[in-house]
Amino acid sequence: MASRTFVAARLPGFSTIAIAVFIALYLPIAMLMIYSFNAGDSIAIWDGFSFQWYERAWENDKVKEVTIRSLIIAASAASISTVAATMAALATTRKKPFRGQTGIYVAINQPLMVPEIVTAVALLIFFASVKVATGYQGLGYLILAHSAFCVPFAYLPIRARLEGMNLTLETAAADLYATPWRTFRYVTLPILAPGIVAGMMLAFVTSLDDVVITLFVKSAGQDTLPTYLLAQIRRQVTGEVNAISTVLLALTVILLTTFFLLTRKRS
Incomplete structure (x- = not known):
């Protein structure tokens, strides 16, 4: 008689453990979102539904300043890291295996390890x-630091897209006397575009949410939204912090959902 396939979901207590893990992971986030609509000042006592904390956050000039700075840094870092990741992916996937290729992979993915x-x-x-x-004390340091850290996040989906591409169209373009640049521009790049967009969005989210590297590299007066929230939490947790965190969470979920839709395999 053939042996039965091992399925972890059939183990005793698996469902209970899975539910407990999901509750531990998502209940605090759900509580944060709920209390961002609290009418009172308490973060533990519900006093009714209100948008007051979102209104206060919208009217807070400091929040606007750090948000704009965060978006500038994230957009710049995502653009730079995506260009670098695209060139690296082309160089490592459009060639026959060569000596030192593994070392290049390690170097590119070093920030992840x-x-x-x-x-x-x-x-x-x-x-x-x-x-x-x-x-020089400007934002350039933060942009370069975030760019270096975001390269592997952009590289992985771009490389995955390239490895899944059929070379038939590129070969056909070459047979029709297209130059390597025209082949790349009119054949490779349009097919690769979803991977590039997905990599750029993943790099953008990674840069937008970063705290550790930003704290170490930034100069005085260069707070980003995550470091500003960290500073506010050290003083007092208010509904305004909950509201800002909820908006940041919503933006991250939207971008990651789009990333998933762009990178999932289509039948």
Whole structure:
């Protein structure tokens, strides 16, 4: 008699453990979202439904300032890292296997394997030396730091898209005397576009949510939205913090859902 296939979901207590894990993960987030609509000042006592915390956050000039700064940094870092990741993906997938290819993969994905605090300390030391040498204290350091950290997040979906592409159309374009640039522009790039967009969105979300690297690299007066929220929580947790966190969560979910829809396999 053939042996039965092992299925983890059939183990005793699996459903109970799964439900408990989901509750532990998502109940705090649900509570945060619910109390962002609380009419009272308490974050633990429900005093009625109200949009007052969203209105206060909207009227808070500091929140607008750090939000705009976060969006500028995230958009810039996502653009730079996506361009670099696209070139790296083309160089590592449109060639026959070569010596040192594994080392290149390791180098590109290094930010994913090394603890973020280690990367943050390394960037701090490097940019501190540059700041002393140049005297420049602008946002460029944060943008470059986020770009370096976001490259592997953009690289993975782009590389996956390239590896799943059929070379028939590119070969046909070459047979019709198209130059490598025209083949890339009119054949490869349109097919690769969903992977590039998905990689850029993933890099954008990663940069927008980052705290550790930002805390180590930023100069005075360069708070982003996550570091601003961290500073506010250290003083007092208010409904305004809940409202801002809920909006940030909604934006992240929308972008990640779009990323999933762009990268899922189609029949």
